[in-house]
Every structure is written in C-alpha cells, then in structure tokens.
Amino acid sequence: xxxxxxxxxxxxxxxxxxxxxxxxxxxxxxxxxxxxxxxxxxxxxxxxxxxxxxxxxxxxxxxxxxxxxxxxxxxxxxxxxxxxxxxxxxxxxxxxxxxxxxxxxxxxxxxxx
Amino acid sequence: xxxxxxxxxxxxxxxxxxxxxxxxxxxxxxxxxxxxxxxxxxxxxxxxxxxxxxxxxxxxxxxxxxxxxxxxxxxxxxxxxxxxxxxxxxxxxxxxxxxxxxxxxxxxxxxx
Numbered sequence: 001x002x003x004x005x006x007x008x009x010x011x012x013x014x015x016x017x018x019x020x021x022x023x024x025x026x027x028x029x030x031x032x033x034x035x036x037x038x039x040x041x042x043x044x045x046x047x048x049x050x051x052x053x054x055x056x057x058x059x060x061x062x063x064x065x066x067x068x069x070x071x072x073x074x075x076x077x078x079x080x081x082x083x084x085x086x087x088x089x090x091x092x093x094x095x096x097x098x099x100x101x102x103x104x105x106x107x108x109x110x111x112x113x
Numbered sequence: 114x115x116x117x118x119x120x121x122x123x124x125x126x127x128x129x130x131x132x133x134x135x136x137x138x139x140x141x142x143x144x145x146x147x148x149x150x151x152x153x154x155x156x157x158x159x160x161x162x163x164x165x166x167x168x169x170x171x172x173x174x175x176x177x178x179x180x181x182x183x184x185x186x187x188x189x190x191x192x193x194x195x196x197x198x199x200x201x202x203x204x205x206x207x208x209x210x211x212x213x214x215x216x217x218x219x220x221x222x223x224x225x
Contacts, residue, residue, distance in 0.1 A: 013217065033213075040219075041217075042201055044215075045212065046211070048212065050211055055211060056212055079137065092156075094211070100144075100205060101146060101161055104155035104156045104157070107155050
C-alpha cells in the first residue's frame with residue numbers, strides 16, 4: 001500500500017467555521033507533512049511531524065493547527081480562516097530510506113467564503 | 114522562501130519532441146528531486162539525484178546535477194501528450210532535515 005489518503009477532497013467553509021482536514025498513510029513512514037499550494041504556484045511547506053512530534057512549523061498563522069494523533073494519521077484543524085487561505089492543501093509522508101522521497105495525497109481543495 | 118527557480122515557466126512542444134526543464138537553487142544540498150503534478154492533483158515523485166551524482170536515468174527521464182553551478186536539468190525524451198503536467202524540482206539541504214523545498218515549476222504542454 002503506497003497511498004496517502006486525504007479527506008475531504010473538497011471543502012467550502014465560512015470564515016467563522018471550524019473544520020478539519022484529515023490525512024492517513026499506512027506505509028509506516030515516520031514523517032508527515034502539510035503543504036499549501038495556490039494556483040500556478042509551487043507547494044509551500046507548512047508543518048512537518050517526525051515520530052508524531054512537530055518538528056517544523058514554517059511560521060504558519062495560529063488559525064491553522066496541526067495534530068498527529070498516531071503514526072498513521074495527520075490532521076489540520078482550521079478556524080477563523082480568511083478568503084486568501086483558499087488553496088489546495090497537500091499531505092505527504094516520507095521515511096529515511098530512498099532519500100526521503102515524498103508520497104503525496106491527492107489534496108483537499110479548500111474554499112473560504 | 115523558495116529554494117529553487119525553474120525555467121522555462123512554460124513549455125509547449127509536439128509529441129515526439131524532447132522537453133528540457135532547468136532548476137537553479139541557492140544553497141548547498143544533500144539531494145535534489147523532481148516531481149510531476151497533473152492539474153489540481155497530488156504530486157508524484159519522478160527521480161532523485163544525490164549531491165555526489167552527476168547524472169541519472171529512469172525510463173525516458175534523464176536528470177543532471179551540477180553542484181558547482183547549483184543547477185539541475187530534467188530531460189524528457191520522446192514526449193507524449195500524457196506528459197502534459199507541471200514539473201517541480203525540490204531540494205533537501207542536508208541528510209538530517211525533513212525539509213523539502215520546491216522550485217517554481219515548469220508547466221509542460223505536449224500537443225498530439
């Protein structure tokens with residue numbers, strides 16, 4: 001199983017809503033990532049978890065709150081977002097073998113209205 | 114901040130032609146990777162080249178790395194319409210970091 005599964009595929013939320021994005025991998029990878037991608041731009045790193053601990057936070061606003069409940073799951077909790085936060089949110093995982101190549105999910109297309 | 118810049122930003126070719134994309138980066142690296150992204154979907158890893166390697170091949174893909182110039186190129190030979198996608202280089206600065214930073218990307222269009 002070489003898949004990273006993200007849910008939901010699409011999400012529309014208001015600026016006062018609270019929602020969560022979910023990501024799951026069953027490859028036994030120790031590192032999991034959240035990237036944000038705007039249209040026609042490269043993915044921008046947001047957070048990295050290593051062995052279920054937050055290891056990298058790229059100065060992301062606190063309205064984005066990551067959580068890693070166990071080694072297979074990664075959540076991104078969203079609260080009080082702005083329209084400019086609308087983007088494709090990508091989850092990925094990697095391990096120390098094969099040079100830390102990333103396995104990506106298909107992403108969640110988020111629209112904030 | 115982005116580590117890599119790619120050129121061209123966009124490339125249009127006919128099926129059967131070769132496509133070359135270039136990536137330049139700013140700091141020393143442990144490895145450089147190339148990814149492909151079909152419109153609005155997740156990225157797929159294509160090939161990884163380590164800092165002590167100069168060239169790698171995988172099927173119709175050829176990647177070169179010049180650490181003295183801090184640049185890499187991806188060559189797709191005998192392109193197909195199905196190769197239409199965005200291509201990104203990504204760099205990892207050292208062996209002990211999980212941080213992978215993506216370049217600006219090249220949008221490739223292959224016409225049948």
